[in-house]
Amino acid sequence: MKKQIAQKGLASLSLSLNVPGFPKSNHTVNVFFRCCLQELKYNLKAHLVDIDDNESIEVCDEAGDFYLVPCSTAILTLLEIKQVCEDFEQNHPLGRFIDVDLNDQQGNTVSSGKSKLCFFCLERPAIECRRENAHEPEELRSFMFPKMADYCRRQHDESVIAKLSSLALKALLHEISLTPKPGLVDKFSNGSHADMNYQTFINSTAAISPWFVGLVREGFTFRDSDMTKALPIIRNIGLRMESAMYEATQNINTQKGIIFLMGLSLFACGNLFSQSDHFKTEVFRTIIRDICKDLIKKELVAGSESAKSHGEKIFLKYGFSGARGEAESGFRTVFEFGLPQLTGFAELNDEVIIKSFLAIAAHNNDTNILYRSNPDVLNALKKLCKKALGDFNDQNYSAVIDFCKNENISPGGSADLLAVTIFVWLVMRQFDDSTI
Numbered sequence: 001m002k003k004q005i006a007q008k009g010l011a012s013l014s015l016s017l018n019v020p021g022f023p024k025s026n027h028t029v030n031v032f033f034r035c036c037l038q039e040l041k042y043n044l045k046a047h048l049v050d051i052d053d054n055e056s057i058e059v060c061d062e063a064g065d066f067y068l069v070p071c072s073t074a075i076l077t078l079l080e081i082k083q084v085c086e087d088f089e090q091n092h093p094l095g096r097f098i099d100v101d102l103n104d105q106q107g108n109t110v111s112s113g114k115s116k117l118c119f120f121c122l123e124r125p126a127i128e129c130r131r132e133n134a135h136e137p138e139e140l141r142s143f144m145f146p147k148m149a150d151y152c153r154r155q156h157d158e159s160v161i162a163k164l165s166s167l168a169l170k171a172l173l174h175e176i177s178l179t180p181k182p183g184l185v186d187k188f189s190n191g192s193h194a195d196m197n198y199q200t201f202i203n204s205t206a207a208i209s210p211w212f213v214g215l216v217r218e219g220f221t222f223r224d225s226d227m228t229k230a231l232p233i234i235r236n237i238g239l240r241m242e243s244a245m246y247e248a249t250q251n252i253n254t255q256k257g258i259i260f261l262m263g264l265s266l267f268a269c270g271n272l273f274s275q276s277d278h279f280k281t282e283v284f285r286t287i288i289r290d291i292c293k294d295l296i297k298k299e300l301v302a303g304s305e306s307a308k309s310h311g312e313k314i315f316l317k318y319g320f321s322g323a324r325g326e327a328e329s330g331f332r333t334v335f336e337f338g339l340p341q342l343t344g345f346a347e348l349n350d351e352v353i354i355k356s357f358l359a360i361a362a363h364n365n366d367t368n369i370l371y372r373s374n375p376d377v378l379n380a381l382k383k384l385c386k387k388a389l390g391d392f393n394d395q396n397y398s399a400v401i402d403f404c405k406n407e408n409i410s411p412g413g414s415a416d417l418l419a420v421t422i423f424v425w426l427v428m429r430q431f432d433d434s435t436i
């Protein structure tokens, strides 16, 4: 095949793996090979190595996994390309298992003259150990396969972590951008807020989002059987997010509630996906419940003497447990009211998101409303939301918006639960939970 490419006057570049013994490939080796191939292609492109991937050959036979591609020397010389290939091998964490070979226009291997060290003993040139059969193939295979599997697993986990944090950001942006919203900040109105607008939320979202990856990662590595020990870990990151939020908003509390709820959600997802490739609703809810076990008793009942936060003051006055209660219940409002409104839809649009919000607000004892108002106003709002959901039209939805405006209230707690609902829906779509 190299000769065939050479007959067209072209150089060629190949990827293969150094697998001693037989068979030369198995599932682990094949997955690792495809992972390396993708990395190699990015690397070549980044260094302007011009390969013709349409003419590439990718096979897996008795000789193992193999990729061969014609390569142009119009931009880089053969030696420059050889250097890119060597750097790739050298910089790759498992580069000693990888062979990237370059062949000139005659089909001959381009050599840099450097000898590689044996990946097993790290003492002698690989070529010597191979020639003398210095190591048993089985010994070599059981040395390298777990390393390959571990590498692929990490790559997979990293992509799941990136995906989850991206979905969290997406959920927040969808919730913030939903317009119009009753009493809440949206694209065209500040709702019942004098001190914040759409830009404030964009700024604060941008400020907290870099921590999403860390929250998922903590969940991935958490192994304690006592899940309540996760809470200080999540809080520790959450406090940093709060600082970043206050810095970005000039000391306005835009997203304290969602930092807590999304922090829990991301950690729980990390923990779930460290054990499963699929989202499982009940496992997710159990993890949240276990992390927040006795939260109301520990934090609201015990702390009621020195109530400081909005949530603590409302609990003292009315007994409503707010975001903590929702968390301790494993996001009851999210799963029983918010999510069913989104179930069955292939795409989200404003109408379904508004309906999900109304379903949440119709059942949520929103402490944000109680803080500014009283239980009568809360109950009146819940009734209006129920009516607007049951008979959804502009008039009924406007009635909810007008009511919040007149009462100068903002259902921020329900908005936070909406963001969590959207996040869970997105995660279910991405990681195919069969219940959706």
Ligand SMILES: [Zn+2]
Residues within 6 Å of the ligand: 118, 119, 120, 121, 122, 123, 124, 129, 134, 135
């Ligand atoms: Zn050796």
